[in-house]
Amino acid sequence: MTMTIDALESILVVPLLAAAILAVLPGYRLTANLNVAAALVTFLISVSLFWMEPHSGDYLLVDDLNRVFIVLTTFVALTTSIFSASYIGHEIEIGRLTPRSVRFYHAMYQVLMFGMNLALIANNIGLMWVAIEVATLTTVLMVGIYRTHEALEAAWKYFILGSVGIALALFGTILVYMAARPVIGEGAGAMVWTTLVQHAARFDALLLNVAFVFLLLGYGTKVGLAPLHAWLPDAHAEGPTPISAVLSGLLLNVALYALLRFKMLLALNPAAIAPGPLMVTMGLISCIFAAFMLYRRRDIKRLFAYSSIEHMGIIVFAFGMGGPLANFAGLLHMTMHSLTKSAIFFTVGHIAQVKGTQKIADIGGLTVTTPLLGWALVIGVVAIAGLPPMGIFMSEFLVVSSTFARQPFLAILLALGIIVALGGLFLRLNSVAFGEPRGPSAPAHASYVPMFAHFAIVFAAGIYMPPALVTGFENVARLLG
Amino acid sequence: MVIDSLYAVAALLVLAPAAIALSASPAGRPVVYGVSLALSLVLVAAAAVSLVGGQQSNAVLPLGLPWLGAHFRIDALSAFFLIVVNLGAAAASLFAFGYGKHEEFPGRVLPFYPAYLAAMNLVLLSADAFSFLVSWEFMSLSSWALVVAHHRERDNMRAGYVYLLMAGFGTLALLFAFGLMAGAGGDYVFDAMRATPPTAGLAALVLILALVGAGSKAGLVPLHAWLPLAHPAAPSHVSALMSGVMTKVAVYGFIRIVFDLAGAPAWWWSMPVIVAGAVTAAMGVLYALMQRDLKRVLAYSTIENIGIVFVALGLALAFKANAMTFAAALAMTAALLHVLNHSLFKSLLFCGAGAVLASTGERDLEKLGGLIHRMPQTAFVFLVGCAAISALPPLNGFVSEWLAFQAILVSPQLSSWGLKLMIPAAGALLALSAALAGACFVRVYGIAFLGRPRSDAAGFAQETERVSIVAMGLLAAVCLALGILPGFAIDVLAPVTQLVAGARMPVQSGVEWLSIVPIVESRSSYNGLLVFLFMAASGMIGAYGIHRLASDKIRRGAIWDCGFPDASPVTQYSGDSFAQPIRRVFGSLVFRAREVGEMPPPNSTLPARFAAIVHDPVWDTLYEPLNGFISFATEKLNVLQFLTIRRYLSLVFAALVILLLVLAAWP
């Protein structure tokens, strides 16, 4: 038992220590490797959680739901740190980053990891809130790290919208406490997740409803649901690419995780409004809106940022539909999307470095000039567009078909979003990856391992899912109701 | 059998990544195509065994949807289509031995070729919705990669783009169809769907969705627009596969869903199918007549033949709904036989086009001509293909169309008046398209192979590789064989029709003189063999007699030039001018065709110009508006990318207020 606690806490301690050390160490090579090492350690510990029975303390807990998220998070964090090592190296060579800012960057990276892990294993909704805000603020700082006008402008936008989101989420949290207090009694007990779940049925339904509205908007801002998405494309486009990868691959998931927790709470209360329809609506809006937004993008990173919004929409839609099948699909889609999207950002980051620009107009014929990167991008787009044999096809198949059996009209709307997005993505891919090469092209010193590792997993998952994983997902799907 | 087939497919899938490495060296090409050839022959053998043996075999692999697994099965239907697909694949691979030499970027073709073959086979093998759709979409994807193999031509990229979008659209339609049949339980295994057929209303929806989904891949008007763009864009042996084979996979999908899974058909089901088929046939061949690009002509003619197949399928549906199983079997046989025939001669023709393209570098009819002198063997096999696709006896194309007409002639026995009156009209369209197909291929062959060369490229063309000739020759031979001995093919098809139409045609092998008798001899019969022998005999006799008794001397002289000696090749009839009468008759109606000619003023040396402008009505009325809508919507929505922070905040604020209002309004 004690050991388990240690494992849990060490997920938090390791990043904090690493952050402290990285903040003072000079020299980017050393720090980068240290960064990787820390991420690796965290990942290994998180994997060990699988052999830990569900357990909850006053502040921390581990159950089937957050296990999945934690392992995914730490894994992507690891691969991203590997990618970032080579990426940041190049940035220093061309002088876009100074050693000081790199030191800051690595420290922040670990703080971010700390925040996300804390948010995932927090058993106290107040703590979870704090953790998510820490994560958000660190990303704000990292988005602005280039100190260019665009970067600062994006960071500022992210900061303001994020702060409002923070406020709304907090208000929601307070309301939940208010709803819980009469039942559970005053004090910290009324904010402990596991206790809340036990008594949720007796909470004041109307209060819960109001709370959920605020939480949906507050955390929804972080998830990037339209119309709360505005910060997302610019933050992705202007920040360093590893951060874009982390944002799309992880932070959105973490916020979604918080949302899911509260959804479970509402689902347990018969009198409360069904959270499903709200989530379904916002999911559909985000999916279709983002799909249309893909068409006129000029900046390749912003393009994929919008695609993230679209997929978040699909995932929220799936969880909103609920039911074992849709929830399973949602989880699968979330996992696949994190892996694929972060891999795409790895690729795009290297492409942007090779071509020296993010403007789609200046990038062309990549499969000719830098075949490996070009084809990696093709694979990524194929995967993200939901074409087989990649994993996203399976999740989209499940979402659409299971929805179609229950709500044909919604399914058709969703399908519309998917097909429009397909069009938008390939419209750009055609000009970027194929056709006559455009623009100057430097030789690529890319780290291919992370991206192709991700693609390999996504590919494998599209064809064969190991039973263990399936049962895990199924348990979680049952939890989500 | 299914296991063996799966091994073969797996081998193809392994070959695909291996081909990436192989494509680096020139020695790699024959390896890839050789292995593909061998494997497709293996698959043909396996399918043939299970079709003739008549036993079906299943397999379940722990792949795909975790709680479902991937189900595979070979029954009569899939076995037949496996034969069609892999015959085409074998021919294409053999042809590619020679043709592949001319490939500019083998690295972009070789890896996807085996994957494409594997995908098509998997579609036919899979027995649950998920693996079906995965293979289906993977088939689209791999062929897309082949379409954009020559990615530096802008048109190819556009073709690939339209193609992929239409493919995705079709897949979603099929997904909905399966979703309906699987029900809320989400049981995607075909057996389960078969066990619990959907209710009448849902089944109707399934029919429409299947027609849209499979039709968009098969190229039914108005979902055909991608086909003439994509098929010619690919390397020719791939075009042969896409046109000759992949469209048949789509037909398979339609048959599987509508005849096998969707339960008993309602009486009106056949109507949309027949109408779509007839319109497609007529439109397709008219389009084909207007084209200048050789490969595009062939692609449009594919659309026409798909139309014929769907008309026959519609007939089968009508008869099945009226419990006239013998007629249903007849119509279904016609459809399946035409599927087989078309896969043969269309592959042959595309290979021929590829040979021409390889040796002249031209696809434009107006730049070809006189190839019969430069490439005699290609010219001969191509002629056979043209005759077959124009449904001339004693070749195979005629047999299937003849059977289709025989099926139409049974229609008065249907109970519904609508069908009684509609089917002959469809027959008229069918006859029209048959006649126009003849005209179309006279044009193609006459312009491309006969006459005098219209460009140096055509003038100095070389005969193509021996192995390519062999591939095409084999296809031509099979065309002839099926034409003169159709009875055997019909008998082989019996289990398939038994499966999907509930009956079989009378046994043909017993009939004297090997003629075929759809129903009874007093009603109608046809004997390709005797027609062939008759014509051969009388032709020989005539020739022999004349050469013996009268003169057999030949003098070469100048062309009758009407007093204008050595006119340049430009004065020949061109493709456009050849199509002019038909364009005037049909085109002005269907294509808003206009002819703009400008004559220079008297005694000026300027050339006179003439242009025929043909619109594609479908493209104008369906795709352009859609495109317009998308760009409009994106334009309008794009504003949201450029708002100010305050405005974004007001969005958040509005969302909050709305949600609170919802709560306030909540009971």
Next chain:
Amino acid sequence: MALIHNFVFQGAQMLLVLLLAPLLTGFVRKVKARLLRRRGPPLVQPYRDLARLLRKDVVLAGNASWLFRVIPYLVFAATWVAASLVPTFRSGLMFSWTADLIALIALLGSARFFLALAGMDVGTGFGGIGASREVMIASLAEPAMMMIVFAIALIAGSTQLSTMAAFMNSPEVGLRVSLGLGLIALIIVAIAENARVPVDNPATHLELTMVHEAMVLEYSGRHLALIELATFLKLLLYVSLIACLFAPWGIGAATADPAELAFGVVSYTAKLAAGGFLLALFETAIAKMRVFRVPEFLGAALMLALLATLLRFVSRSF
């Protein structure tokens, strides 16, 4: 014994059509001439022409291909086979079931296909113009013909010529609107198919008006002879087709005794004569129309035929 018997009749039929064909054309020409108050060539003139052509050398264009030389034999063979399958004086011929009416049309179609190719082989304007106009006419005539077949076959319940003839001979036919329409349509198609006035003028050699003649302009000698013969056969075929479908009187059954057969032969020749006379009359009465009026002419046939197929339900018999 029976087999040989059948062979004999089949052979007789084939020879009969081969021999009668030029005579029919000669007869038509003669009648036309007489109607124009000319003496006209003797009846046997076509035979003479053929013989003359056969003896002459062939003059081939310099760039004529092997296909150009093969096509006359193909065309002749296809047409002859087709002609020999139409019941003339005796139904239920040995090979009557090798090809029903649809196949027979298709045979003529293949003849036309190759002839059009021949027109394009040497690459002159004439050949092209002829070929393109020929296929345009065919693209309308063939579906019309097919519709006629439908109309009659749907009534007779068969596309087998012998059966159809037998049916049309039987009392249950009665008078039918659709049959009348079918007959008119068939006549129009026959005129078009045989390149007669008003669709085409077999006598002219004025480039702009000719269709069929333009295609075969480059042919000479025995090749031309074969094509001419094929043309004669085609005319004969259509006349006897109309005869066997709409005037099937006197066609001997498979079990006919010599007397009946003799009567069959006589009645057949009579029908040919009547048909030829009517054709000549028609041709002298009417003027050739512009090429682009032809589609309307044939379209009318198509419409009539389609109408015939649809109307077959309304009038059982009365």
Next chain:
Amino acid sequence: MHGLTFDVAHLLAGSLVVVSFLELYQDRILALINIYAAHAIVLTLSVAWQAFIQDAPHLYITALIALAFKAVAIPMGLRQIVVRLGIHREIDNVVGVGLAMLAGIGLVALSMVVMLRVTAEADPLAREDLAFALSVVLLGLLMMVTRRNAVSQVIGFMSLENGLVLAATGAKGMPLVVEISVAFSVLIAFIVIGIFLFRIRERFDTVDVQALDRFRGERR
């Protein structure tokens, strides 16, 4: 629950709403800053009162922070900025004051409707408190979206956050209140510093779309 305590709490909370309305009404920046200071003071009082009636000493800290930081430090800082950027004469309402007030009243009504439907088990104090807090939050948001000027937007955000603190303190026995209020103060400090450092010229939003295009590296 004896009436007086309740009434006082009620009064303070209510007056917070009134002050928010005053902010909404005021369009001179310097005056606005003063009113915000008042807002903070009212908040301080109500928090202190809550600390007294809930006898939760830690809330006094919150109150102290509110007083020292929000009522004194921040306003001073803002005045500095305003003077530096020379925008103290700005009138920056997007919509007319009257309209804003109307909207505000509507929002208050909305929050009442939403909150007072809450069943009575939740003790009345909490209900009233929450109702007022929600109105303050909404009014703060309204302020943010109806003002162009960065400073007044910050003020809007801060009054929003005051509403949060009000709610948090109203929530009896809620843990982490102090921490949260500290965290928020830091957040606000960031924003203020941000305005100061990045020289966000008098407005977050540029009316000049070209400039935005340039920022985003996007062409329309």
